Amino acid sequence: MKSAVIVFPGSNRERDMLYALEKITGEKPIAVWHTETELSKVDLVVLPGGFSYGDYLRTGAIAARAAIMDDLRKKADQGVHVLGVCNGFQILCEAGLLPGILVRNSHLKFVCRNVKLEVANANTDFTRKYAQGQVWRCPVAHGDGNYFTDAETLARIEGENRVVFRYAEGTNPNGSLNDIAGIINERGNVMGLMPHPENEIEPLNGGTEGRNLFESVLEAVA
Amino acid sequence: MIPNDIKITPELIAEHGLKPDEYQRILDLIGREPTLTELGIFSAMWNEHCSYKSSKKWLRTLPTTGPRVICGPGENAGVVDIGDGQAIIFKMESHNHPSYIEPYQGAATGVGGILRDVFTMGARPIAALNALRFGAPDHPRTRHTVSGVVAGVGGYGNSFGVPTIGGEVNFDESYNGNCLVNAFAAGLADADKIFYSQAKGVGLPIVYLGSKTGRDGIHGATMASAEFGADSEEKRPTVQIGDPFSEKLLLEACLELMASGAVIAIQDMGAAGLTCSAVEMGAKGDLGVELDLDKVPCREAGMTAYEMMLSESQERMLMVLDPAREKDAEAIFRKWGLDFAVIGKTTDDLRFLIKQHGQVMANLPIKELGDQAPEYDRPWVATPKPANLAPSDVPVPDDLAEVLVKIVGSPDQCSRRWVWEQYDHLIQGNTAIGPGGDAAVIRVGHSGKALAFTLDVSPRYCAADPVEGGKQAVAECWRNLTAVGAEPLAITDNLNFGNPEKPDIMGQFVGCIQGIGEACRALDFPVVSGNVSLYNETNGKGILPTPAIGGVGLLPDMSKRATVAFKAEGEAIVVIGETRGHLGQSIYLRDILARREGSPPPVDLAIERRNGDFVRSEIRAEALTAVHDVSDGGLYLALAEMAMAGGIGARVEAPKDIPLHAWAFGEDQGRYVVTLPEASVKGFLERAAKSGVPAVRIGATGARELTLDGCNPISLQRLKDAHEGWLPAYMAAAPAEAL
Numbered sequence: 001m002k003s004a005v006i007v008f009p010g011s012n013r014e015r016d017m018l019y020a021l022e023k024i025t026g027e028k029p030i031a032v033w034h035t036e037t038e039l040s041k042v043d044l045v046v047l048p049g050g051f052s053y054g055d056y057l058r059t060g061a062i063a064a065r066a067a068i069m070d071d072l073r074k075k076a077d078q079g080v081h082v083l084g085v086c087n088g089f090q091i092l093c094e095a096g097l098l099p100g101i102l103v104r105n106s107h108l109k110f111v112c113r114n115v116k117l118e119v120a121n122a123n124t125d126f127t128r129k130y131a132q133g134q135v136w137r138c139p140v141a142h143g144d145g146n147y148f149t150d151a152e153t154l155a156r157i158e159g160e161n162r163v164v165f166r167y168a169e170g171t172n173p174n175g176s177l178n179d180i181a182g183i184i185n186e187r188g189n190v191m192g193l194m195p196h197p198e199n200e201i202e203p204l205n206g207g208t209e210g211r212n213l214f215e216s217v218l219e220a221v222a
Numbered sequence: 223m224i225p226n227d228i229k230i231t232p233e234l235i236a237e238h239g240l241k242p243d244e245y246q247r248i249l250d251l252i253g254r255e256p257t258l259t260e261l262g263i264f265s266a267m268w269n270e271h272c273s274y275k276s277s278k279k280w281l282r283t284l285p286t287t288g289p290r291v292i293c294g295p296g297e298n299a300g301v302v303d304i305g306d307g308q309a310i311i312f313k314m315e316s317h318n319h320p321s322y323i324e325p326y327q328g329a330a331t332g333v334g335g336i337l338r339d340v341f342t343m344g345a346r347p348i349a350a351l352n353a354l355r356f357g358a359p360d361h362p363r364t365r366h367t368v369s370g371v372v373a374g375v376g377g378y379g380n381s382f383g384v385p386t387i388g389g390e391v392n393f394d395e396s397y398n399g400n401c402l403v404n405a406f407a408a409g410l411a412d413a414d415k416i417f418y419s420q421a422k423g424v425g426l427p428i429v430y431l432g433s434k435t436g437r438d439g440i441h442g443a444t445m446a447s448a449e450f451g452a453d454s455e456e457k458r459p460t461v462q463i464g465d466p467f468s469e470k471l472l473l474e475a476c477l478e479l480m481a482s483g484a485v486i487a488i489q490d491m492g493a494a495g496l497t498c499s500a501v502e503m504g505a506k507g508d509l510g511v512e513l514d515l516d517k518v519p520c521r522e523a524g525m526t527a528y529e530m531m532l533s534e535s536q537e538r539m540l541m542v543l544d545p546a547r548e549k550d551a552e553a554i555f556r557k558w559g560l561d562f563a564v565i566g567k568t569t570d571d572l573r574f575l576i577k578q579h580g581q582v583m584a585n586l587p588i589k590e591l592g593d594q595a596p597e598y599d600r601p602w603v604a605t606p607k608p609a610n611l612a613p614s615d616v617p618v619p620d621d622l623a624e625v626l627v628k629i630v631g632s633p634d635q636c637s638r639r640w641v642w643e644q645y646d647h648l649i650q651g652n653t654a655i656g657p658g659g660d661a662a663v664i665r666v667g668h669s670g671k672a673l674a675f676t677l678d679v680s681p682r683y684c685a686a687d688p689v690e691g692g693k694q695a696v697a698e699c700w701r702n703l704t705a706v707g708a709e710p711l712a713i714t715d716n717l718n719f720g721n722p723e724k725p726d727i728m729g730q731f732v733g734c735i736q737g738i739g740e741a742c743r744a745l746d747f748p749v750v751s752g753n754v755s756l757y758n759e760t761n762g763k764g765i766l767p768t769p770a771i772g773g774v775g776l777l778p779d780m781s782k783r784a785t786v787a788f789k790a791e792g793e794a795i796v797v798i799g800e801t802r803g804h805l806g807q808s809i810y811l812r813d814i815l816a817r818r819e820g821s822p823p824p825v826d827l828a829i830e831r832r833n834g835d836f837v838r839s840e841i842r843a844e845a846l847t848a849v850h851d852v853s854d855g856g857l858y859l860a861l862a863e864m865a866m867a868g869g870i871g872a873r874v875e876a877p878k879d880i881p882l883h884a885w886a887f888g889e890d891q892g893r894y895v896v897t898l899p900e901a902s903v904k905g906f907l908e909r910a911a912k913s914g915v916p917a918v919r920i921g922a923t924g925a926r927e928l929t930l931d932g933c934n935p936i937s938l939q940r941l942k943d944a945h946e947g948w949l950p951a952y953m954a955a956a957p958a959e960a961l
Contacts, residue, residue, distance in 0.1 A: 009559060010467050012383025016651045033557075051381040054467025110376050112646045141380070141646040199651050204665060204780075 013049030047088025060090030089192030100149030106175025300750025325370025345409025357398030386645035399760025421507035439534025484547035611820030631944030683822035692737025708775025720764020788868030799893030803884025874921030
């Protein structure tokens with residue numbers, strides 16, 4: 001599987017993501033600088049975690065308007081798989097590729113801890129390697145992970161089964177609506193989530209179930 | 223002669239923190255009255271923070287070399303060889319005064335400064351830790367300071383992208399008016415690609431990199447070299463504002479630039495900004511430096527030479543560049559959206575020449591600015607040795623279990639989860655042991671190697687007996703590294719004390735240095751970098767002497783590491799090291815009986831080393847399932863922490879030849895609690911005996927409660943509730959009156 005990781009000024013988990021992708025797919029992903037205007041032909045584009053542009057305006061707001069984003073939109077329209085993790089999820093929301101928004105954690109503090117994630121929809125290109133309802137451990141590290149949207153949109157994404165991951169067993173770390181941790185677009189090729197599956201891929205991390213996410217995409221594009 | 227627009231008055235000299243005799247020294251050195259800019263430069267270079275004028279004499283006595291030391295004190299950070307062509311670069315530095323005045327920005331820029339020290343030398347930061355000390359919990363300002371400092375540490379480190387993996391948080395009334403924020407950072411570099419600050423070559427361009435210069439932080443280092451009075455609030459404008467986003471860009475740009483081969487010398491602009499960095503680069507290289515301030519990127523118009531030379535705006539670097547590579551270098555900085563400006567050149571006349579608007583604003587001898595800084599042999603008196611306190615002089619509690627629950631949930635011993643969950647401790651994906659253990663462990667590359675990090679000091683021990691306290695700080699640091707299976711390599715020290723002009727305070731400093739030096743020599747644990755923070759006083763009252771020690775250790779095979787958590791039921795619990803029941807200066811005495819008495823537990827460095835070497839060899843032989851050092855709170859607290867971490871209880875029996883409360887809460891040094899399968903206990907005890915290491919089986923793991931000799935069983939849930947409860951409850955309580 002060919003993959004690309006978009007690097008914005010202030011991205012800081014891009015190296016974690018590059019490492020995870022290479023380890024799991026066996027192919028070296030390409031790092032794409034935000035000023036570029038065209039993504040080469042890849043199967044998966046990842047927007048990594050971090051603090052793009054310092055998160056100084058609103059998380060993800062400036063990155064969502066970076067030069068590379070026009071082509072990302074095009075590629076998403078063509079059905080290329082797009083994954084946004086943490087700041088990447090925030091950018092996808094700001095770019096309008098996913099509905100809703102990530103606002104400040106309800107307790108107003110940054111939080112880094114392991115949470116429990118329930119696979120709310122195992123029938124997506126990003127989750128087929130999980131069992132429906134499977135609960136797995138995954139770290140979060142964010143200050144703005146509190147998913148919010150209007151009631152109508154919420155009802156729609158819930159109705160369309162587009163909530164992919166939910167915080168489980170009372171571990172919602174940020175106050176997000178309906179314990180939402182990750183959602184997918186209508187077409188099913190663009191997903192965003194706040195937790196960091198790329199930091200849960202080898203025994204050192206204390207768990208490896210983050211791999212399933214990447215392996216699911218690997219299988220979907222094969 | 224340079225025209226001098228402003229008259230240099232005794233008041234102006236005093237405002238610059240210079241004593242009359244120090245000013246006379248300036249006059250003698252340059253043979254004329256200095257300009258205002260020059261006075262500012264002298265004040266920046268000769269303040270305590272930058273010149274180490276009170277501490278130098280004593281710092282020279284510390285051991286700073288060793289087979290693995292590539293670079294000791296004197297550069298931006300220390301450099302230690304970790305094999306395979308790799309080096310670890312690390313340092314710890316205080317940001318105490320700014321953090322008290324403006325907790326968030328003070329702490330944030332403390333983290334930023336130390337990260338810059340590390341990546342200036344060519345290293346990518348892989349770990350950050352911090353030792354934080356706050357006033358008494360009931361002091362009206364403490365909650366505000368804790369909240370701001372922790373948010374600031376996290377705000378900077380999280381955005382920059384370094385895992386913050388450990389440190390210390392403690393409370394004591396001596397820090398009521400003067401918190402301590404000691405930030406540690408470590409970075410990884412190729413041992414043959416380390417960058418230094420020494421300029422080489424005449425006529426080479428001096429390049430300014432990073433963020434623009436503003437009016438923030440002017441005289442920050444001078445402020446940090448004075449005591450606080452009632453006016454400390456007014457010093458807020460001397461605190462710099464941090465921008466972790468720019469720092470992250472600066473990191474990437476610097477590393478890219480270094481890889482390109484264009485960098486001859488590089489120095490970050492930290493305390494005293496442009497002045498200190500330019501003088502250091504020139505003086506170290508026996509070169510003069512000429513700067514044209516019209517070329518300095520400024521945030522605001524109309525900045526004077528004085529302001530530019532003293533600004534402590536953050537995220538800036540100064541570099542001597544290979545002129546043939548100037549264009550490539552500039553392209554790299556433009557790509558990262560950072561300022562890049564040639565602002566001067568190296569010269570052969572050993573002058574520090576500052577021009578603005580075509581006029582000379584300062585013309586000083588560059589070597590003398592650093593070398594001829596005053597150095598003091600301040601009078602000192604040794605701290606009187608306190609009498610030893612026998613266990614029989616310490617009351618026996620009615621219920622040891624209740625005492626343990628109280629200690630487990632006390633401000634200094636409770637869980638720091640509330641703090642470290644605000645720090646991204648997992649980024650980079652290499653965290654093998656995160657916060658909350660004896661030492662944190664970070665994987666290095668993929669050869670199986672890892673590094674261990676810890677920060678330690680027991681200020682109450684240092685106050686009671688500075689020599690023993692200094693020894694103990696190093697020994698505990700060494701022990702914590704050992705307890706995870708690491709070979710201790712080297713330390714950085716952050717020496718926080720009160721006003722050195724007071725002989726008793728100076729005596730604390732001298733005593734601690736003596737103890738640190740003794741321990742470092744005995745343990746082959748050299749000091750490779752450090753920082754001194756004096757004048758930590760408010761309204762004439764000093765802090766407890768707090769020489770924080772940051773240690774780094776190496777695990778050649780990360781799979782052989784130990785953690786504190788009990789792993790399985792039915793395993794034997796063994797105490798390594800001799801338990802005599804030393805209660806003087808113990809947590810039991812202080813926090814349960816409200817007494818601060820007696821001598822601190824003595825450290826026998828030979829025994830410390832023997833016991834530690836044995837424990838490490840057993841960890842590496844994979845004979846042990848859990849290891850925890852015994853320190854604050856003694857044996858019972860160590861057991862409680864192991865039980866809580868593993869979710870498994872224990873039953874232990876005390877020996878009969880020692881008073882139970884002294885056995886339970888004594889803080890004798892050189893000890894570890896370990897667990898291992900019952901079947902291997904016999905062989906283990908034999909090996910210990912052969913090594914001359916005291917080892918006693920005291921019980922076994924099991925159940926969900928702690929059954930300690932002489933106590934009713936305590937459920938783990940009750941311990942955990944107490945342990946995890948205090949800090950969140952404290953921080954959530956109604957804030958004190960607005961300050």
